[in-house]
Amino acid sequence: xxxxxxxxxxxxxxxxxxxxxxxxxxxxxxxxxxxxxxxxxxxxxxxxxxxxxxxxxxxxxxxxxxxxxxxxxxxxxxxxxxxxxxxxxxxxxxxxxxxxxxxxxxxxxxxxxxxxxxxxxxxxxxxxxxxxxxxxxxxxxxxxxxxxxxxxxxxxxxxxxxxxxxxxxxxxxxxxxxxxxxxxxxxxxxxxxxxxxxxxxxxxxxxxxxxxxxxxxxxxxxxxxxxxxxxxxxxxxxxxxxxxxxxxxxxxxxxxxxxxxxxxxxxxxxxxxxxxxxxxxxxxxxxxxxxxxxxxxxxxxxxxxxxxxxxxxxxxxxxxxxxxxxxxxxxxxxxxxxxxxxxxxxxxxxxxxxxxxxxxxxxxxxxxxxxxxxxxxxxxxxxxxxxxxxxxxxxxxxxxxxxxxxxxxxxxxxxxxxxxxxxxxxxxxxxxxxxxxxxxxxxxxxxxxxxxxxxxxxxxxxxxxxxxxxxxxxxxxxxxxxxxxxxxxxxxxxxxxxxxx
Numbered sequence: 001x002x003x004x005x006x007x008x009x010x011x012x013x014x015x016x017x018x019x020x021x022x023x024x025x026x027x028x029x030x031x032x033x034x035x036x037x038x039x040x041x042x043x044x045x046x047x048x049x050x051x052x053x054x055x056x057x058x059x060x061x062x063x064x065x066x067x068x069x070x071x072x073x074x075x076x077x078x079x080x081x082x083x084x085x086x087x088x089x090x091x092x093x094x095x096x097x098x099x100x101x102x103x104x105x106x107x108x109x110x111x112x113x114x115x116x117x118x119x120x121x122x123x124x125x126x127x128x129x130x131x132x133x134x135x136x137x138x139x140x141x142x143x144x145x146x147x148x149x150x151x152x153x154x155x156x157x158x159x160x161x162x163x164x165x166x167x168x169x170x171x172x173x174x175x176x177x178x179x180x181x182x183x184x185x186x187x188x189x190x191x192x193x194x195x196x197x198x199x200x201x202x203x204x205x206x207x208x209x210x211x212x213x214x215x216x217x218x219x220x221x222x223x224x225x226x227x228x229x230x231x232x233x234x235x236x237x238x239x240x241x242x243x244x245x246x247x248x249x250x251x252x253x254x255x256x257x258x259x260x261x262x263x264x265x266x267x268x269x270x271x272x273x274x275x276x277x278x279x280x281x282x283x284x285x286x287x288x289x290x291x292x293x294x295x296x297x298x299x300x301x302x303x304x305x306x307x308x309x310x311x312x313x314x315x316x317x318x319x320x321x322x323x324x325x326x327x328x329x330x331x332x333x334x335x336x337x338x339x340x341x342x343x344x345x346x347x348x349x350x351x352x353x354x355x356x357x358x359x360x361x362x363x364x365x366x367x368x369x370x371x372x373x374x375x376x377x378x379x380x381x382x383x384x385x386x387x388x389x390x391x392x393x394x395x396x397x398x399x400x401x402x403x404x405x406x407x408x409x410x411x412x413x414x415x416x417x418x419x420x421x422x423x424x425x426x427x428x429x430x431x432x433x434x435x436x437x438x439x440x441x442x443x444x445x446x447x448x449x450x451x452x453x454x455x456x457x458x459x460x461x462x463x464x465x466x467x468x469x470x471x472x473x474x475x476x477x478x479x480x481x482x483x484x485x486x487x488x489x490x491x492x493x494x495x496x497x498x499x500x501x
Contacts, residue, residue, distance in 0.1 A: 001045040003259045004209050006490055012042070017266060024188035032182050033155050035267070039164035043129070046168070050127035054162070057093070061086065061137040062157050065144040083145045087138060094134045097124050102334030128499060129168045131331060133161055135298055140175050142302060151179040163269075165260040169253075169498035171274035171294035178269070187268040193454065198265030200450035203483045205258025208446075209496070210489040212439075213252035215432045217494065220245035220392065227405075228398045238405030244429065245392045246385040247436040249497055250279060253292070256496045258446045273447075279384070279440045282368075282376035284348040285356075287384060299328050317353065322346035332391070333500070337399060341391040348383055377441075453479070 001008050016038050024031035044051050064086040066072060068079045101121045108118035140160075143149050160178045161167075181187055223241025227233055233241065257275040264271045278290035288296045304324040310317040322343070329342020368376070386406075393399035404410035443449065453475035 001042055002495060003256070003263070004206060004490065004494070009206075009487070009490075013263065013266075020267060021188070021190045028185070028188045029153075029155060031188055032159050036155060036159040036162055039159065039162040039167060042164040043162065043167055046128050047125075049125075050130075053093075053127055053130075054133065057090070057133065057137065058158060058161050060089070061141060061161075062154060065141055065149065065157075066152065068141060068145040069149065070147045079145060083141060086141050090134050090138055090141075094130060096122070097126055097130055099330075099334045100124065132170050132172060133167065135172045135295075135331075136161060136174075139172070139298060139302065143175060149175055149179075151175070151183055153183075156182040163264075165263045165267075166271060169256055169260075169496055170292070171257070171260075171272055172298050173272070173294070177272050181269050189268070191268070194268065195266050197450055197454045198262045198267075200262070200454050200479050201265060201446055202259050202262030203479050203486065204446040204450060205255040205260075205262060207482050207486045208251040208255030208258065209494075210486045212432055212436050213248050213250075213255055214489070214494050215429065216244045216248040216436065217252070219429050220248050224392055224394070224398065224402070227401050228394050232401055232410045233405035235405055235408050238402050240429070242385055242389055242402065242406065243433060246388050247433060247440065249388065249392075250440060251436060252497045254446070256498065261447065262450075275445075277440070277445055279381055280377060281380050282373050283356075283380055284345065284352045284383060287380055288345075288349070295328070295331075299324050303327060314353075314357070318350040321349045321353070325349065336396060337390045337393055340396070340399075341387055344383075344387040344390065348387075 001012060003009075016035070019038070020031050020035050023034050040051065040054075043054060064082060067074065068083045068086065070079070072079065074082070101123065104119050104121055111118060140149070140157075156179050157175075159182055160173065160175060163173075163178065166173055220241055223233065223237055223244070227241075254275050260274075261271050272294060274293050276290040276293065278287050281287040281290050304320055307320040307323060308316055309320060323346075325342040325346030326339060327342070329338040329340070329345070332338045332341070386403075389402050389406075390396070390399045393402060401410070444452075
């Protein structure tokens with residue numbers, strides 16, 4: 001079930017809100033259990049065959065969390081051994097489903113050089129959301145072992161893992177961010193202001209997905225698919241395709257993040273921030289503090305720091321950065337293109353850290369001017385956009401063909417985008433691209449915008465003022481029209497890009 005579908009907007013979400021708050025008046029535990037079962041239904045709508053694996057994973061990790069905790073009474077050595085075993089099981093399951101065929105395929109390519117028969121591929125279907133719920137539970141196990149987990153009711157753990165706003169495409173959650181909220185009384189009391197704010201944020205996210213990301217995705221798919229079929233693009237085609245995908249993935253992921261935050265706010269639960277205007281970043285370091293914040297935080301806390309972080313000199317720090325980004329790239333998918341994408345970002349981070357060291361040494365007191373910051377934002381955006389090429393391309397050959405087109409290094413076989421598809425309306429694409437750029441670089445985040453438009457209790461008390469009343473009416477009317485416009489684009493369901501990871 002997609003957030004951007006009729007059945008979710010008009011059936012599932014209203015039923016969840018009515019059922020959750022209706023049961024909350026009788027029992028908070030029953031309401032939490034209802035929400036957990038509804039989340040399992042939401043997951044099963046996608047693939048009921050994957051439900052048993054999810055449930056087994058939840059029961060296994062909940063049980064192991066109790067065994068590795070200091071309160072279990074086991075010796076430290078035994079707890080450390082059980083933690084390693086539990087982590088190995090989680091990583092093995094993730095590896096089998098997500099990476100087995102990738103490694104077998106590469107091994108077969110090597111064996112073929114020596115005349116050996118290939119090994120059979122497993123062809124296992126990747127369970128949706130397995131990367132997110134596996135990383136979430138790995139973090140839980142480590143926190144249990146460190147004695148950080150205090151809330152251990154199974155119904156809250158079940159809801160923590162399966163909570164449907166985040167289950168399919170994140171954010172990667174920590175128990176401390178979620179489980180205490182399920183134990184608070186105020187979570188189970190319906191508030192008009194937070195409901196209005198949640199719906200406003202949801203509408204903004206829905207519009208990002210349907211009005212910006214999906215039209216740009218059509219153009220990006222057209223270009224990348226034609227290049228994959230063997231056409232060498234002209235610079236116009238290549239840059240159009242790259243920019244279309246650069247803003248498609250931005251608004252697709254931003255739209256999902258907004259919708260997840262909005263839905264969760266309606267349920268009285270606050271999700272951690274996962275997306276903070278990353279194209280406004282003036283460095284690659286800052287980009288990764290703004291893009292997929294929960295994943296970058298997880299990689300920092302559970303991979304980069306355990307590898308040594310920056311504690312063993314600059315060279316070791318750069319090696320740790322590269323390893324972290326390579327594995328972060330591989331997390332996104334079992335393909336060399338994702339590994340290359342991670343390598344590009346790892347190299348860019350190393351260069352960025354080196355530049356910062358030089359700046360602190362040569363210009364320790366000089367603050368960057370607005371013009372310099374604008375150049376830095378543009379340069380960061382260019383690096384990110386060029387890196388998206390290998391992220392989106394189905395193979396390395398396609399990515400190289402796109403790069404040749406970008407920098408006029410090949411003989412273009414296609415002169416104009418309309419030659420790829422005569423029905424394609426180029427002027428509409430450029431309008432959407434321009435709107436995407438203006439929103440990404442000039443407007444505040446959706447949560448900030450919605451909060452400024454939705455009246456707070458203190459503002460409601462001032463609505464006797466004509467100006468306040470007019471602003472509230474116009475804000476509500478604006479969100480209503482945006483919802484109608486977005487709903488008019490429903491029908492051709494387009495899954496969110498991060499569902500595939």
